[in-house]
Amino acid sequence: MAVKVEHVSFGQILHDLSFTLEDGSITLLVGQTGAGKSSLLDLLTGLTRFDAGSITYDEVPLWKGKRVDSDVLRDIGVVFQFPDHQLFARTVQHEFDYSLKPLRLTKAEAAARTREALAQIGLSEELTSQSPLALSGGQKRRVALATTFATEPKWLFLDEPTAGLDPQAVQRLVALLQSAKGQRAGGIVIATHDLDSFFPLADRVLLLDRGRLAACASPKELCEQPDLMQQARVGLPASTMLSLAFQERGIDLPAHPLPPEQMAEIILQQRGGGDREQHRLIERSAQPEPAPANGGRAGVDEIAEQALAASAQLTTGATASAQPPARRTKQLGQLIRQLDPRAKWAFYLLVSLGILVQSNWSGLALATLITLGCMGAANLWQREVWRLVKPFLFFILISLALSGLRFQGGISFDVAAALNTFGQLYRFLLLMVLGVWLSSTTGQLKMKQGLETSLAPLKKLKLPVEAFALATSLMLRFVPVILQEMRRFSRISKARGKSVKGALRLRDIGAVVVPLLLSVLRLGEELSVAMEARGYAKLGIRRTSATRLCMVQNDWKIILIGGLLFALLVSARYL
Ligand SMILES: Nc1ncnc2c1ncn2[C@@H]1O[C@H](COP(=O)(O)OP(=O)(O)OP(=O)(O)O)[C@@H](O)[C@H]1O
Secondary structure (H helix, E strand, O other): OOEEEEEEEEOOOEEEEEEEEOOOOEEEEEOOOOOOHHHHHHHHOOOOOOOEEEEEEOOEEOEEOOEEOHHHHHOEEEEOOOHHHHOOOOOHHHHHHHHHHHHOOOHHHHHHHHHHHHHHHOOOHHHHHOOHHHOOHHHHHHHHHHHHHHOOOOEEEEEOOOOOOOHHHHHHHHHHHHHHOOOOOOOEEEEOOOHHHHHHHOOEEEEEEOOEEEEEEOHHHHHHOHHHHHHOOOOOOHHHHHHHHHHHOOOOOOOOOOOHHHHHHHHHHHHHOOHHHHHHHHHHHOOOOOOOOOOOOOOHHHHHHHHHHHHHHHHHOOOHHHOOHHHHHHHHHHHHHHOOHHHHHHHHHHHHHHHHOOOOHHHHHHHHHHHHHHHHHOOOOOHHHHHHHHHHHHHHHHHHHHHHEEOOOOOEEOHHHHHHHHHHHHHHHHHHHHHHHHHHOOOHHHHHHHHHHHHHHHHHHOOOHHHHHHHHHHHHHHHHHHHHHHHHHHHHHHHOOOOOOOOOOHHHHHHHHHHHHHHHHHHHHHHHHHHHHOOOOOOOOOOOOOOOOOOOHHHHHHHHHHHHHHHHHHHHHHO
């Protein structure tokens, strides 16, 4: 079984990637922070859909239309970069139960797998009754690894598996992966910054540089060409740096990482002048070179040239006038996020009023275009928005059906009444989407500050302005928080529950819904603690503010645009 990645691209993050992951191999994904390692793991594991190209597992496409192929998904095990994104259940035992459920094992088999995985990763069985939330960072990481190992996937994808582990646990993990290598039908892919731990056991390294494949070579090849790694701002394994320093001082050590004992032996041989033996050791330590994973297309020199060409292209093509539309949209999105919250509130109110007065189809079409334009300009096309909107859309459709159905003298359907209901409710759907735009582009503190300063004159009328501003901003702010939690559970459901759509299924309800509610409550509790620390235990007390709001030219521009859109919408309604 081999994984073939052909010309895969994903937004502005990953560009035209082609490589093959061979059976029985360990492949490292390395690159500086933000190079796209986690994003590539998400594409390889079907957690995210790529925009172009193809990924196949043993010639079976990973995606079947809009869903991940269920057989392929069962062969994949993922350990996320952050264990908190992966663990959710009441106890460690429930974590194992949830991961093992799709395998339909007997109770005894499941218990045996749990015991074995805990022992492999060096965790005590007593831990199974504890809440994963109460564990240390390193313990959480090990539970996340153990629950995935217990499912014995053919293909194992690990994102920063050694982050937060103590040296002993790192050694144990490395030994475990080493022994697992070759025993499985698939292979292991590790995204990591920990070059020292993983270079000695890897067969292939995929070097990512700003979303492009800068190299696909063996660790030995890469260490012998340190420029390539340094160009991609990855740095070198400490042992390679040590070898280079020795080389400068006349002691000839191989550049690729060696276990400390072997390195010490070679140094001793060199000092003793035992040339033959030393060369024998160097030869022995050189890793066998596996067949190139990219079908032999890119040798290191060739890859280095490609990397240089890619980086030259990146630096020369960076003038503002030549920017692709996607980058311009990103900049516009950033600009919107930096606007004064009062200006955004004013814009939101003006456009909302314009939407609310609509009563004809052309007006509603115009309102839809404006709302979509706002979302596009802020770069808010996430599927989560669709998830939030979908239930409301269903509600509209059901209301439409109910208001149109007539039962006098048989069943009939009053289209005019149904469309009237649709028109009424549709306006609220647009307001909801616009609310997501406002809350997603404005931080909670800024949102509250903006409301408070705008409503400050009403304080003289003894109105509870502060409480109103706080409640409104919290309500709006909670929407993205809930979206984020839903996204987390959807990833868990896909990666561990093996749900091909990533949606919560009926059978997941027991396992997932209670923890989801608990997690939202926990967020609420953390928020209330933070607010108390900030002095919100009592409203009406004067507080000093770390930032002062100040309207600049762009803020007045967005208010003006809001005014113009309001006028346009009103004229669409009345003219
Ligand atoms: N959900 C997201 N929405 C938009 N952009 C994202 C998202 N997640 C990541 N990115 C962007 O994609 C790029 C690659 O991120 P990614 O997490 O894949 O990098 P990485 O190489 O894994 O980094 P690190 O080593 O820090 O984990 C970054 O520029 C990041 O800002």
